[in-house]
Amino acid sequence: MIPRLTIRKGKSIIESHPCFSKEAHHRFGRIHLPIAPACNIQCKYCIRKYDCANESRPGVTSKVFSVQEALERVRLLVERNARISVIGIAGPGDPLANNATFEVLKAVNKEFPELILCVSTNGLLLTDRLEDIIKSGTKSLTVTINAATPETAEKIYSWVFYHGRQYLGMDAAELLVRNQWRGLGNAIDAGLIVKVNSVLIPGINDNELPLIAQLAGKKGADLMNILPLIPQAEFGRLQRPSREEVSRMREDCKPHMPQMTHCKQCRADAFGILGEDKDMELEALNAKIGEDYCEMIN
Numbered sequence: 001m002i003p004r005l006t007i008r009k010g011k012s013i014i015e016s017h018p019c020f021s022k023e024a025h026h027r028f029g030r031i032h033l034p035i036a037p038a039c040n041i042q043c044k045y046c047i048r049k050y051d052c053a054n055e056s057r058p059g060v061t062s063k064v065f066s067v068q069e070a071l072e073r074v075r076l077l078v079e080r081n082a083r084i085s086v087i088g089i090a091g092p093g094d095p096l097a098n099n100a101t102f103e104v105l106k107a108v109n110k111e112f113p114e115l116i117l118c119v120s121t122n123g124l125l126l127t128d129r130l131e132d133i134i135k136s137g138t139k140s141l142t143v144t145i146n147a148a149t150p151e152t153a154e155k156i157y158s159w160v161f162y163h164g165r166q167y168l169g170m171d172a173a174e175l176l177v178r179n180q181w182r183g184l185g186n187a188i189d190a191g192l193i194v195k196v197n198s199v200l201i202p203g204i205n206d207n208e209l210p211l212i213a214q215l216a217g218k219k220g221a222d223l224m225n226i227l228p229l230i231p232q233a234e235f236g237r238l239q240r241p242s243r244e245e246v247s248r249m250r251e252d253c254k255p256h257m258p259q260m261t262h263c264k265q266c267r268a269d270a271f272g273i274l275g276e277d278k279d280m281e282l283e284a285l286n287a288k289i290g291e292d293y294c295e296m297i298n
Contacts, residue, residue, distance in 0.1 A: 030086035030118075031077055033070045034063070035100045039093035040124050041176060042158040043146075044234035045199065064092070070104045071111070078112065087112070090120035090142075096129045102136050109137030116140060120197070124162060124176055126183025130190060142225075143184055144197040148211040150174040155204050158234070181215065188220045195223040195260065200241045200249055202229070210252045217257035225260035226250055 039046075065073065078084050087108050095101040096119070105117050119133060120142040133141070147153035153173035160172035167175050188194050196216045198209050213224050226249050228241040241249075250259040 028085035029081060029083050030088050031074060031084055032088050032090050033065060033073065033104060034092055035065045035067065035070045035104055036089055036091055036095040036098035037064045037093045038097045039091075039122075040097040040161045041094070041122050041172075043122075044156055044158055045201065045229055045232060047233050067100055067103045067107070070100075071107055074108055074112065078115075084115070086116045086118050086140075088118040088120065094122050094124070095119050096121045096125040096133075102129075102132050105136035105138055113137070118142065120144070122176075123180035123183045124160060125179075127179065127186050130183070130186055133187075133192070134190060138192070140193040140195075141187055142195045142197055143180065143187070144199070145180050145184070145212055145216065146199050146201070146205055147173070147177060148208050148215060150177050152205050152208050153177050156201065181219075184216065184221065185219045194221045195225055196221050196257075197225045197227060199227045199229055200246060201235065202239060202241055202245070204235075204238075206249065209249055210256065213253035213256035221257060223260050224253055224257050226253065 074087060087105075089095040089101050089104065101119065105119070108115065109117055117136065117138040118140040119138055121144070123143045123145065126143065146156050150170060150173040153176055154170050157172055157176060158168075160167045160176050162175060162179075184194065184196070196212065198205075198212055200206060200209060209226065216224065226246055228243075228246050229235060229238060231238045231240055250261065253259060
């Protein structure tokens with residue numbers, strides 16, 4: 001049986017979480033730990049790059065950390081910046097497809113119980129790993145849902161890998177959509193604070209985002225974040241939605257659930273206040289982590 005949290009609609013968490021609260025993002029920072037390289041789906045707009053210091057977008061990190069390196073990073077940055085309130089794992093793959101995610105979350109929660117733990121996922125394994133999420137101390141969750149129907153999902157995803165088998169076409173789309181919506185409901189029922197991310201892809205899912213908002217709102221999700229497509233990979237030919245188009249879509253979805261308007265589409269290794277990330281300090285920081293780790297084991 002999946003344990004149930006007692007924090008549902010916990011205002012203290014939302015008010016201190018820079019990704020969930022527009023007011024909090026000026027006052028609190030977060031640390032993204034890039035410890036989850038494996039992914040179990042292929043989005044047609046996604047390119048996951050490592051060792052890429054000059055780009056700022058989801059799926060990018062300067063390196064993938066080990067569990068020990070991730071812990072050292074948290075210790076160093078919490079010591080340097082008292083305004084850190086959230087430790088998040090957002091990739092560069094899907095956190096739930098990487099066992100290191102739960103090792104790190106449990107260790108951070110044990111050492112820094114005052115910090116909010118947050119995980120971002122595509123939702124394929126959400127029901128399967130919900131008990132692990134809760135036992136790790138995680139209380140907030142972001143689920144990326146880009147389709148309400150398999151017909152639309154088939155246009156967005158190339159394949160899905162689930163329980164040792166690769167699914168293609170409509171089989172992949174049906175499996176992913178079913179697991180996402182079931183997992184979303186289960187996570188909300190279990191007491192997690194939940195945000196739904198949806199990428200606005202012109203001509204592909206723009207007519208379906210209000211339905212996503214409606215369905216997620218009815219299930220009790222706390223917030224929706226509509227992100228403009230970054231044209232790349234198979235969707236490199238498409239146009240990035242304008243700020244006005246994103247704003248109109250948020251207005252269309254707003255009657256169904258609250259909308260996030262301050263997202264910066266962060267890297268998998270970002271840290272600090274949203275919009276003021278210090279990614280370029282990572283090389284020096286990583287060197288310091290390496291030195292400390294060598295001293296510890298020698």
